[in-house]
Each structure stands twice: as structure tokens, then as C-alpha cells.
Amino acid sequence: KYRFRKRDKVQFYARKVFRKKQVSMIKEGVSVPEYSRSGRRLDNRERMMILAKRMFSGKKGPSLLQKKELPSVLLEADQEEEQFPNLPEEVMYLLQSVKVFGHFEKGVFLQLCRHMETINLAQGDYLFQVGEEDKWLYVVQEGQVNLYINEGNNEVKLSEITAGESLHSLLSILDVLTEQESWYKTVFARAVKKSIVIRLPANAFSEAFKNRKESLVQIVQVIMTRMQRVTFLALHNYLGLSQELLRPVKIFQFANFPLPMSYLNWWKDTDQLIVEDEAEDGGDKVEEEVTSRIPHSRSQPVIINLIYQRIFPYLPNIPSLYYIFTYLPTNIGLYNEVYSNGRIPGRNRFDSQRSTLLLTTMIMSSTGQYCITMPIASQCPLHHNAHCVSTIVLDIVASDLCQVFGIDDREMLLEHVTLLKVCKGYQLIQEGDQDVSIYFVVMGNLRVAQTLPEVGFDDQRNVTLFEAKPGMLTGQLAVLTGEPSFFDVSALVDSVIARVTRQSFYAMMRRYPHMVLNTAHTVMMRVSPFVRQIDFALDWQMVEAGKALFKQGSRSDCMYIILHGRLRSVYLKSDGKKELVAEYGKGEIVGMTEALKGKSRATSLHAVRDTELAKIPEGLVKHIRRQHPGVVTRLISLMSDKILGNMLSQNRSQSRNTDVLSPKPIMQEESNFAYGDVSNHLANLSTVAILPASSDVPLEKVSMELHHALSGISNQILRLNSDIIIQRLGQNALDSVQEYRLSNWLAHHEDSHRMVLYQTDFTLTPWTQRCIRQADAVLIVALGEGEPKVGKLEAQLEGMAVRALKMLVLLHRPGIERPTQTVDWINNRGWLTEHIHIKCPKRLFGRTRKSRMMEYWEKLVTKPVDKFSDFSRLGRFLTGTSIALVLGGGGARGLSQIGIVQSLQNAGIPVDMIGGTSIGAFMGGLWAAHRNVDTMREKTLILCDDMSSMISKILDLTYPFTSMFSGASFNRAIESIFKDIQIEDLWLPYFTITTDITSSEMRVHTDGWLWRYVRASMSLSGYLPPLCDPKDGHLLMDGGYSNNPTRLASAMCDVARARGACKVIAVDVGAETEVDFTNYGDHLSGWWLLWKRWTGRWTGRIKIPDLNDIQSRLSYISCHHLLEKVIKSDYCFYVRPPIAKYKTLEFHK
Incomplete structure (x- = not known):
């Protein structure tokens, strides 16, 4: 049986271990070097020895941030795809063109398609001409049609309409819906090449909406919203037009009749009582028991409307206010000869005739609330037959408003109309107001004005658009659209108005939907012909994500x-x-x-x-x-x-x-910063989604804390979650059939709030998808003490191809000294663009039942906003109001920066971001790591002791080939202060600047070992050797050589601004620039300078720059003008403490 030799077995397992370790090290961003420090290529054996030392040394190497490019999904647009590939081309174009009117039911769209027509145009053929009836909606299917306007004898091209684009005027379509005829007066369209055009008659909408009143209301609101958002916004805010947009129009003919002076004088005399602290007593006085209940205010008069009601015969309803104004004073016993005297009838005259005097007091307080005081009546058997003037006028106003709104239910209208008297100068509507009412002018004049955008030297900021006279309406555009008011409305004289609130108008509109057409027509009557001209060319466009x-x-x-x-x-x-x-x-x-x-x-x-x-x-x-x-x-x-x-x-x-x-x-190089130019990416945010990384994140409390912190910046902050949506819109609000309704509701609230916070669910529910879809930026909230692995919801988020930029928010308990493992969190999430550490209050981690969350919020809002909290810092970052502190270099003079930080704290100025160069990098690192002034002093004393020690300097001396000192002693001092802190683990966003002498450029460091880059930024040429960057081996020196060693250069403020700071506090501790030099003639002897240095006390001192000073001044020339611009800018606050008497190396003082 074959057996492996020992040497083969050892070699086999060694290779196996080597492969596994190499893979793990690659994942961690660590690799075995291929070259030695001298530049010689290492063989495999030497690399194996280096790997073995790292494996068995027992010391785990640091995790370094892996620089990754932004995901391609963030930088690339989707390919154009047909949403409905089975539909004919002409139907597709029509569907896209009618999207401007909102989302229709399928039946409505199919009915519109039945009226669709196709026309062919040769080159030069007219699509429509001046004088023809304006009743069509055109969509170019193929070719090109140009829109022209007649200017005298010339025709001027306004726009080009190509395939897929539409040509129509929404105002003309509204005219057709309101059964008003309109013609092309100055515009015409002509084909510039052979074209196919689809046209849809505007009356097709009327037929489609016969039995769909809700859709009718929707289309009118969409047209009005577009006119306010698109037409008025574009022409007013960006082109500076105001008076050219509207024209005054009177609705009723009675407003043209001259009103009797008798009535005007009577109303004026009986209604001009204004209670002010400075007002002089005059006229009839109010009884003490009534006036004692009237609040006084110096800032705003309190208006008292006294309507004296006399016994008068019952009068039938008279159809015109003109006759009421003419005959009413005589019928109630107020004769013309009384008014001619310029006074009102006295109380004695009323009492002598045993008539009833009803005193009705209407108070408008400074808060805008109305208070009705109970009437005071004398004894009179005929009290039940009394009718007040206001009742008669209100009855006539209701009849006239019924004609305006096109309804016959006068009784219902009377329930929603209020008759008011306002004094001269009182502002009824302020530009930007959300809760706007419709005002009908009964008597007097209202001023409709608008604030002009800034136009340089133009000092006129508020212009009058028109004066609303009796018989005219104001405020109906904002009520129809639900948008903030576009105008200011105030009383030019003491006036009588009828008010219909927005809630009342919607209540009537639900009962009579056609009211919206008549009300919209009153708006169209005021639109100037100029606006109608450009409405053909000004287009609305919807671009999907x-x-x-x-x-x-x-x-x-x-x-x-x-x-x-x-x-x-x-x-x-x-x-x-x-x-x-x-x-x-x-x-x-x-x-x-x-x-x-x-x-x-x-x-x-x-x-x-x-x-x-x-x-x-x-x-x-x-x-x-x-x-x-x-x-x-x-x-x-x-x-x-x-x-x-x-x-x-x-x-x-x-x-x-x-x-x-x-x-x-x-930007020149995206990788110059950890996350690129943050100010470009996270600017002007309107919506932010808050998403949990794990199920143990107290997400609702986090959103509440952030909401509370943002309330200290703006009071227009809205927080939404699925429970709030269901509570406000119903159980089916998140269903797909309710998508359009939900989208409109969310869009309205995004427009009316400075920022909307979308709190997602813990799973990928429809509400979570909606939050991500609506978000400008996504906050991924995680517990800093947890494992840095990617959560399930995060993984699903990555697969959704979300284009919103994402930011990691790490929550830490209040007792933690500083964060750790931040690099691991970032490396596991290559889609992040920023991260932030939050030290949370203790209450955030306490267990709270879901049913008691509202109690948690109610307690939270009663607490004042802590501007120094990390949630407030996050809020300032999201709203673009962060404050940065940048610290310059100056050696021992930089110790004064501790006092600067202390002064900022005492003044209540938070520091959201910090950076520096040279000694400023050291001080900034201390504050970002500890955020405690006492700790800063303790750590600074360690540096001062080392810099003042002669023994450590003598032991660190070396052959001055590169520098006088080896830098070992200085390295030990810096490393003992910062230890193993990485820049990513700092509480505050931090950066330091160094000079890269290898590539001859400035370097900005926002990641890596803190002590290394602080040491590199403090490396003075000739004293300390350059520090080798562990990432690429480049040699780094003091940042002052690229950023002026004696002054704070503009690059410091620019970097802070690039990382999202709104205001920058720049602290300059450099040496004072000497300008009074000695005139030594045409040549200079160094021996003479040496002699003067020794004998200057007796022979007179001289001031001549040395080599270092000359080099420093030369480098300063290039950035001096930039520095002056930064100092004079509106975002930079330049600070220089009184430290002129201290030298650069006087750390012992």
C-alpha cells in the first residue's frame, strides 16, 4: 500500500494552509508583499516566511478599508424597455401623453382610445392655424412638428415636438371641460417633415367622465396643480415674472355699480373699532364687561366687529347686493343725514325708541382664532322678529356664491360661509401658507401680491398683482390644488369678506363634484393671454426611476x-x-x-x-x-x-x-476621499428612509429621536410608518389598487414638508418597498456592538437595484468609550457612501411596549432638543447645516486650539466634523476620538513632555542624510496617545492633510490608522523623515508644504465643504508673516549675517529671511489669493488666537 512521505505530507498541508490563509487575507484586504523595501523581488520561500510570521505571531493584522468604486447601478440608467409591448404604437404614445392628467381607470382610457384619430402631414402642412378652434390634444407618432408664434409680421419658433411628444394646452382642455370656447389666437403648428400625428378631442374627457365624477375632480386638480407648479413656478421663481401672469377680472356685474356713500360711511363708522395699546379713545365706547374679555396685543391689533342690529320689517331676499346697499340703511332707521355727519347713531337714540340692541363682538386674536361673544340684548317683546344686517348680507352672498359654484343648494352653502370684517392691512393669506380659504369680497378691496425672487440690484421685493374688488374671489387656486399658497392676500381698506374654508369647500365638492369646474373657471378667467401662449410650449415630463x-x-x-x-x-x-x-x-x-x-x-x-x-x-x-x-x-x-x-x-x-x-x-479623483464628494451626493434631501440591519434594532425609537432632533432645525418634519399610513388612509391603503392615491398623498406631504422620514418595516413588505422607492437617501441602522454581517433585509435591498445613496448609522450604548470594527461593517457593504456613529441616550435601549410608543414620543417632545447630541449631528448632516472645525498647523502655537474647542462648547456651537494639518491634525484627532477637553489636555501633555525632553532627542539623533532624527521617539509618543484607533472608529467625521512627495500632490486621509497619518502630517522636513504610506508606499510629509506651513490654506475649507459642511470655522495658529525686512543692498554675505547674529545685541539686529522662510513664502504665493477668498466667503469664519509671542517648538512653555 502506497504511503506519503513525511516531507510530501508537510508540503501538502503547508500549501493547503497557505491557500486558505491567502484567500482569507485577500478578503480582509491584506496581501503578502511581492517586493522588499529595497525593491528586490521576493521569492516564494521569503513570502512563505513572512506569511508564517503573520500566522503564528498571535497578533491579528489590522482591517483596512477596501476602496471600492460605486456600484454600476448608481451610475448607469436603465435600458429603454417597452412597458406594454403588446399595445400598438399609437396607443402607447397616447397613454404616455395622458399621464399628465394622472392615473385613470382602464375603462376611462379605453373610452378615450375610441375617439383617437390619426392624420398624415406632408412637409410644410399646418397641424393647426391661428383662428381655428382649440379643442384637440396632439401626439406626434412619427416625424417632427414645430410650434410657432406670431410676433408682428414674424413667426418665432417656440419648441420642437418629435416622436412620442405631445402638443396641447391644459388650459384649453379645461376650457372645453367648462364648456368655454377658445381659439388659437397667436400660435400655430407646422410639420417640418413628413409626419404622422395622433389627435384626441378634448370633449372626449367630458364624455369619459360623465359617470365618473371622481375622475373629473382629479383631472381638474391635476391641471390646476400643473399650472401652479409648472407654469407659475417656472415663470416666477426662475424667470422673475409676476404681474405678467394674472389679470384682474370681476365676476358679478353689481361690482360695477357705484355703492351709495351712505352705506359705506355707515359700515365704516360702525366697524372701525380697533383695540390697541396706543389707540386713542374715540366714538362710542364698549361696555366694560365686554372689553375686559378682549385680549390686547402690541404686535397685532385686535379687531372688534360691532354690528348694531335694529328692529326692522322682514325683507324678502333681494337678488343683488346693490339693492341691499341702497335700501337697507333706510329700512333699519339709519338715515342718510346721519351718515353725512361722519358719526354713528348714539346709544341713547336706540334706547329711547325701546329697540333691541344686540352687541355681537367678533375678536380675531393674534393666533388667528375667532371668538364670538354672546350678544347682549335689552328687554324687548319684539326680539323674535329681529334680523341683523349681517344675516341679510350673508344670505345675498350665499345666493351669489351659488352662481359662482354652479349649485342650487343655498341652505348647504349657508352652513359653510362665514361673513367677516377685517381692518386695513390685515393679512388673510401669506405666501406659502398651507391652510388656505376662499375669500369672496363683499365690500372693500384686497391686495393680491407676490414676493419677487432676488434679482441682484433690484430692491423691490413685493409687487401687487391685482386688487380684488367686490364680487371677486381669491385663494381658490391653493384650495383646488392643496398646494401652499402662491400669493399674499391682505386688506387694502377696512373690508367685508365671505370666507369658505378648504374643509368646507371639499365637503361641498364631495356632494356636488361639478363645483370644481366652475371654481377652476374663475381661476382661468384671471390667467393672462401671455400665460396661455406659453402653456403650449411649457411641458410637464415624468421620468421613472x-x-x-x-x-x-x-x-x-x-x-x-x-x-x-x-x-x-x-x-x-x-x-x-x-x-x-x-x-x-x-x-x-x-x-x-x-x-x-x-x-x-x-x-x-x-x-x-x-x-x-x-x-x-x-x-x-x-x-x-x-x-x-x-x-x-x-x-x-x-x-x-x-x-x-x-x-x-x-x-x-x-x-x-x-x-x-x-x-x-x-471631481478629479473619486478615491481621494473615503466616500467621494459627499456634498454633491447628499444635498437637498427631501425624503429619507430608515431601514433596520437586524431585528433587534429599536427602529421606531430611532426614527422618533431623529424626528425630535430635526424639529430643532425645522418645524416642517414629518415621520411616517405603516401604522400611521393605515390610520390615516385606511386598512387598504397599501394595496396595489390604491397605489395612485397613496402616491398622491405622499407627494403632497413631501411638497409641504422640509423633510419626510419613512420608517420601514423589519421585512420586505409593500410599505418597505414604498419607503425605498420614495427615498432620496437610505439610512441603514445597526447596533455597533453586533456582528458586522449583512442582514436579510439589507441583502434584499441590494438585489432591488436601489439608486438612492445609502448611509450606515451605528448605534452605541452611552457607556462605550469608542466604536470598534467599523471597517468590517463598511467592507461587508460595498454600496455605502457614508457612515456615522451615534452615542444613544439610555432611554433608547430600554424595553418599551409597542402600545406605549406614543407615550414615549409624548415625553420626548417635551424635552428640549440637545444640539450637542449625535442625533442632532445626524439631523444637521441630512439637512445640509453641519458645522466643521478645521485646525491649521503652527507647532506649539497649536496648543491654543484646546481653548478654541472649549470656547465653542461654552458658546453652544456644536462641531459636527473636524480636520486639520500638522498640530491641527493631532488636536483634531484627539477631539474626534474623545470629545472631552480634559482628556485633550492630558494627551497633549504627553506630546509636550516628549517634545521638551532633551534625552529622547539625543537618543533619536541619526546621520542627517534625510533628517536629523530617526523619528522612532516621536512615533512612540504619537502611538502611545492614539494607540490602535482607526479613523473610521472616531466619533466625528475626521480628515487630515499631508503632502505626498512621491507624486507631488496633496493627500486627504479619511481612513486608516490615526496615529500614522497624524505623524505624517506633523513630519517637518529636515527634522523627521517622511512616513511611508502603508497602502501604496508613497512618502508623506507635513501637510503645510502643500497647504502653506504658516497659514490655513483654502484647501482645508474646501475639503470640509466637500464632505458636507455648511459652515466652516477655520483656526489659524501659524506664525505671523514678517514684512519689515532690513535693506542690505545689492549683495549679501553669509559671514556678515553670522557676525550680526552673534553681536546683534550691541551692533543692532537685522531682519533677513533664511532659506526655509524664502521657500515657505514662495509656496504661499500660489494659495494666498485663494485663502483671502475663503476668509471673505459667507461660509467661512476665520479665527486667529493671540499666540504671536510663542515659537513653533516652544512646547515647554
Whole structure:
């Protein structure tokens, strides 16, 4: 029987062990070197010995961060695929075009298809001309049709409509729905090549919605929402138009009649009582028992509406307010001669006639609440026959509003209408208000205004759009859409108005759905002809998650405004690699520079999640610019903001691919930072999903704590989970048939809140998928003390091809000294873009029943927000309001940075991120690791003792071939202070800057052993040798050589900004720059300098720079102007403590 020899057996098992260990080391990011330090190639035997030493030494090597490129799913758009491959092409195009109206039932869409027609156009044929009836919706199936407008005798191209795009005006479709005829007055369309066009009559919607009133309400709301979001947002916010958008229109003819001065004077005199601390007493006084119940306020007057009610004969309903205003004063005994005297009837006259005086007091407090005081009535047997003026007026107003809304149920309307009197200057609606009511002007004038966007030197910030006079409505657009108000509404004079709240309007609309058409028509009457012109060219576009909006190098003929969702910009390099450039959120404009300059697209753009866009063609911008030259000022302002915002960013990104006018610079090397340019990736977030890594994560408490922390930044924060959704929308809210309803509800709340937190379930439920689908970013929450393995839900998330960037949140108990194994957590999750450590309060880990979670939240909201907590730090990072502290180098002068940190704490200023160079890297590392000033002092004393010890310096002396000292003593001191801490394990995000003399560039370190890179950043040339980077062997020196050794250079602030900081506090501890040098003539002798140094006390001292000083000043020239820009910027706060008397190496003082 054959048997293995011992040598063969040993060799076999050695190879087996070697293979297993090599695989495990590769997984851990550790490999056996192939070359020695001298550069000689190692043979297999030598490599085996190195491996054996590592295996049997008993010391486990450090886990190093594995730099990975972003997953391809984040940088690539999905391939274009047909959603319904079995449908005919014309039906597909029609389906895409009617998506602008929302999601229809299958029966509605099929009924629309029955009215579809196809027309063929030759080159030059007109699709429609001026004067024809505007009643069609067009979709280009093949070819190209251009839209033109007549400007005098010239025709101007507004837009180009190619295959798959639609041509229509939603305002015209609304006219058809409201049975209002409209014609093409200035626009026409012509085929520029042979084309096939699908057309759908607008009245097909009316027929399809005959028995589907809910769909009718939906389409009207969608049209109104688009007009507010797309048309008004684009024209107002980005082109600076306001007064050009609307025109005043009177609804009722009675408003044209001159109202009798008698009535106006009577109403004015009886309703102008305003209680103010500074108001003078005048007119009739109110009884003490009534006035004592009226609150006083210095900031806002308290309006008291006193309606004196007299006994008068019953009057039948008169159909016009004009007659009421004319005859009512005479019938109630208030004669014209009384009003002409400019006073109101006295109390004695009422009492002498034994009439009833009903005193009704309506108080509008500073909180906006109405309080009705009970009427005070004198004894009168005829009290049951009394009718007040307000009742008569309200009855007539209800009749007129029935005509406006198109309903006959006046009794129902009376239940929802309130008659109010407001004083001059009172603001009924503020721009951006959520809860808006409809106001009908009975008497007086209301001012409808709007705030202009910033346009450089223009000081006018608020303009009047029109004045609402008697018979006009205001506020109906915001009520119809449910969006925040687009206008300010205030009283120009003391006015009488009728109010219908949003809740009341919806209650009536549920009973009479056709009300929405009549109300929408009142809005359409105010839209200016200019808006109707451009509505044909201004388009709405929906881009699904993962789909490309445009590709790099394509033609740029339009710009886009993000109404809802998120876009990602990707740059394709010449070597075929893709680079993430930036992300854009709600309200941002993309492609403007390229469209105005006429250049091709510099990058590709695709949707991170479902995104709504407003598309503004280039021709439309030019047309608006000709009609309203003031738009040029606004465009210049927008472009200048982009240029100024990128001048500093260009200095840190030297890539030749940078677009000067792009909103974000293209980074030179993505791997320069641990996670790339975070500010580009995680900026302008609107939605954040919170996902658990394991089942033992207290997810609901975490979301509550984050919600509470965010409330200290903004009061418009919303937290949602599956229980809240079911509670608000019903048990079937998460079913597939309710998808459109849920999407609309979520979109509305995302628009009305600064940020929405989506708390997922612990499994991949429909709600979890919805949260991920809605998220701009995903927070993966895990327990720092647990195993760093990938959880089941995380694995499922990775397989879903989610394009939202993901961030790891590690929770730690309050007693832990510092985190560990962070690198293992990150290496197991190659899809992460950032991580953060959270030291949680003790209450987070306590056991709480699900039924008592609401009690936990109620207790939490009563506590003040702690701005120094880690949850607040996370909240500031998500909202882009982080504060960074960057510390410069200056040797012993850097010890003053301990006092700077202490002062910030005393002033209540949190530090969310820290970085530094040289001594600043050392101090920053101490604070990031311990976050305790006393510990910083203790650790700093160790460094000072080592730097002041002459014995350690003498023992560390070496032959000065590279440096005077070997660096061993300094290494031991730094290593004893930081021990085995890695940068990833620090509590705060940290970076340090060094100079790479191998590749002659600045290096930014955000991972690896902390002590090594602190030591490298403190390596002064000539004193200490360069440190070899364990990653690539490059030689690293003090960061001051690339970042000015005596000043804090602009790169420090740029790196902090790139990592997500909003404000940067820059601390400069460098030596003062000497400018008063001695004039030594045309030549200089070194011997003379040596003599002056010895005898300067008696012969006079001189000031002449040495070699190091000259070299330092030369390097400073290149970054001096950048430093000045950073110091003067609005985000940088420059601090220099009084440390001029201390020298660089005076650590003993």
C-alpha cells in the first residue's frame, strides 16, 4: 500500500494552509508583499516566511478599508424597455401623453382610445392655424412638428415636438371641460417633415367622465396643480415674472355699480373699532364687561366687529347686493343725514325708541382664532322678529356664491360661509401658507401680491398683482390644488369678506363634484393671454426611476426644473469609467447653462426615483426674453450665482472636465476621499428612509429621536410608518389598487414638508418597498456592538437595484468609550457612501411596549432638543447645516486650539466634523476620538513632555542624510496617545492633510490608522523623515508644504465643504508673516549675517529671511489669493488666537 512521505505530507498541508490563509487575507484586504523595501523581488520561500510570521505571531493584522468604486447601478440608467409591448404604437404614445392628467381607470382610457384619430402631414402642412378652434390634444407618432408664434409680421419658433411628444394646452382642455370656447389666437403648428400625428378631442374627457365624477375632480386638480407648479413656478421663481401672469377680472356685474356713500360711511363708522395699546379713545365706547374679555396685543391689533342690529320689517331676499346697499340703511332707521355727519347713531337714540340692541363682538386674536361673544340684548317683546344686517348680507352672498359654484343648494352653502370684517392691512393669506380659504369680497378691496425672487440690484421685493374688488374671489387656486399658497392676500381698506374654508369647500365638492369646474373657471378667467401662449410650449415630463433624462453629448435644446423627485448627474471619462458628479433635488434647475450657451450636454442625467419635471424649451426662453426684457436680469443673476458658487470649488478640482457653469464641479479623483464628494451626493434631501440591519434594532425609537432632533432645525418634519399610513388612509391603503392615491398623498406631504422620514418595516413588505422607492437617501441602522454581517433585509435591498445613496448609522450604548470594527461593517457593504456613529441616550435601549410608543414620543417632545447630541449631528448632516472645525498647523502655537474647542462648547456651537494639518491634525484627532477637553489636555501633555525632553532627542539623533532624527521617539509618543484607533472608529467625521512627495500632490486621509497619518502630517522636513504610506508606499510629509506651513490654506475649507459642511470655522495658529525686512543692498554675505547674529545685541539686529522662510513664502504665493477668498466667503469664519509671542517648538512653555 502506497504511503506519503513525511516531507510530501508537510508540503501538502503547508500549501493547503497557505491557500486558505491567502484567500482569507485577500478578503480582509491584506496581501503578502511581492517586493522588499529595497525593491528586490521576493521569492516564494521569503513570502512563505513572512506569511508564517503573520500566522503564528498571535497578533491579528489590522482591517483596512477596501476602496471600492460605486456600484454600476448608481451610475448607469436603465435600458429603454417597452412597458406594454403588446399595445400598438399609437396607443402607447397616447397613454404616455395622458399621464399628465394622472392615473385613470382602464375603462376611462379605453373610452378615450375610441375617439383617437390619426392624420398624415406632408412637409410644410399646418397641424393647426391661428383662428381655428382649440379643442384637440396632439401626439406626434412619427416625424417632427414645430410650434410657432406670431410676433408682428414674424413667426418665432417656440419648441420642437418629435416622436412620442405631445402638443396641447391644459388650459384649453379645461376650457372645453367648462364648456368655454377658445381659439388659437397667436400660435400655430407646422410639420417640418413628413409626419404622422395622433389627435384626441378634448370633449372626449367630458364624455369619459360623465359617470365618473371622481375622475373629473382629479383631472381638474391635476391641471390646476400643473399650472401652479409648472407654469407659475417656472415663470416666477426662475424667470422673475409676476404681474405678467394674472389679470384682474370681476365676476358679478353689481361690482360695477357705484355703492351709495351712505352705506359705506355707515359700515365704516360702525366697524372701525380697533383695540390697541396706543389707540386713542374715540366714538362710542364698549361696555366694560365686554372689553375686559378682549385680549390686547402690541404686535397685532385686535379687531372688534360691532354690528348694531335694529328692529326692522322682514325683507324678502333681494337678488343683488346693490339693492341691499341702497335700501337697507333706510329700512333699519339709519338715515342718510346721519351718515353725512361722519358719526354713528348714539346709544341713547336706540334706547329711547325701546329697540333691541344686540352687541355681537367678533375678536380675531393674534393666533388667528375667532371668538364670538354672546350678544347682549335689552328687554324687548319684539326680539323674535329681529334680523341683523349681517344675516341679510350673508344670505345675498350665499345666493351669489351659488352662481359662482354652479349649485342650487343655498341652505348647504349657508352652513359653510362665514361673513367677516377685517381692518386695513390685515393679512388673510401669506405666501406659502398651507391652510388656505376662499375669500369672496363683499365690500372693500384686497391686495393680491407676490414676493419677487432676488434679482441682484433690484430692491423691490413685493409687487401687487391685482386688487380684488367686490364680487371677486381669491385663494381658490391653493384650495383646488392643496398646494401652499402662491400669493399674499391682505386688506387694502377696512373690508367685508365671505370666507369658505378648504374643509368646507371639499365637503361641498364631495356632494356636488361639478363645483370644481366652475371654481377652476374663475381661476382661468384671471390667467393672462401671455400665460396661455406659453402653456403650449411649457411641458410637464415624468421620468421613472432609473430612466435617463438625457445623455452626455446629446443636443441641449431645453432646461428642466425639478418639481418632485431627484436626478443624478454622471460623467463618462475618456477611459470609459463613469464618475458621479452631483445630485439635484426639488426646486433645482438643470441644463440651463448648456441650453442658453447652445452647447451639447456635458454629463448624463437619470432619475434616482420617480421625478416630475417642468421642461422649458430654448425657443420659449428666447420668446419670453423678447416680450419681457427684465427676464435677462433674472437669467444673469441665476448664472452668476452658479459661477460664483463654483469659483472656489474649481480650485480644489483641477480636472480639465470641469464645466465652469455647472452647479457642481467634476471631481478629479473619486478615491481621494473615503466616500467621494459627499456634498454633491447628499444635498437637498427631501425624503429619507430608515431601514433596520437586524431585528433587534429599536427602529421606531430611532426614527422618533431623529424626528425630535430635526424639529430643532425645522418645524416642517414629518415621520411616517405603516401604522400611521393605515390610520390615516385606511386598512387598504397599501394595496396595489390604491397605489395612485397613496402616491398622491405622499407627494403632497413631501411638497409641504422640509423633510419626510419613512420608517420601514423589519421585512420586505409593500410599505418597505414604498419607503425605498420614495427615498432620496437610505439610512441603514445597526447596533455597533453586533456582528458586522449583512442582514436579510439589507441583502434584499441590494438585489432591488436601489439608486438612492445609502448611509450606515451605528448605534452605541452611552457607556462605550469608542466604536470598534467599523471597517468590517463598511467592507461587508460595498454600496455605502457614508457612515456615522451615534452615542444613544439610555432611554433608547430600554424595553418599551409597542402600545406605549406614543407615550414615549409624548415625553420626548417635551424635552428640549440637545444640539450637542449625535442625533442632532445626524439631523444637521441630512439637512445640509453641519458645522466643521478645521485646525491649521503652527507647532506649539497649536496648543491654543484646546481653548478654541472649549470656547465653542461654552458658546453652544456644536462641531459636527473636524480636520486639520500638522498640530491641527493631532488636536483634531484627539477631539474626534474623545470629545472631552480634559482628556485633550492630558494627551497633549504627553506630546509636550516628549517634545521638551532633551534625552529622547539625543537618543533619536541619526546621520542627517534625510533628517536629523530617526523619528522612532516621536512615533512612540504619537502611538502611545492614539494607540490602535482607526479613523473610521472616531466619533466625528475626521480628515487630515499631508503632502505626498512621491507624486507631488496633496493627500486627504479619511481612513486608516490615526496615529500614522497624524505623524505624517506633523513630519517637518529636515527634522523627521517622511512616513511611508502603508497602502501604496508613497512618502508623506507635513501637510503645510502643500497647504502653506504658516497659514490655513483654502484647501482645508474646501475639503470640509466637500464632505458636507455648511459652515466652516477655520483656526489659524501659524506664525505671523514678517514684512519689515532690513535693506542690505545689492549683495549679501553669509559671514556678515553670522557676525550680526552673534553681536546683534550691541551692533543692532537685522531682519533677513533664511532659506526655509524664502521657500515657505514662495509656496504661499500660489494659495494666498485663494485663502483671502475663503476668509471673505459667507461660509467661512476665520479665527486667529493671540499666540504671536510663542515659537513653533516652544512646547515647554
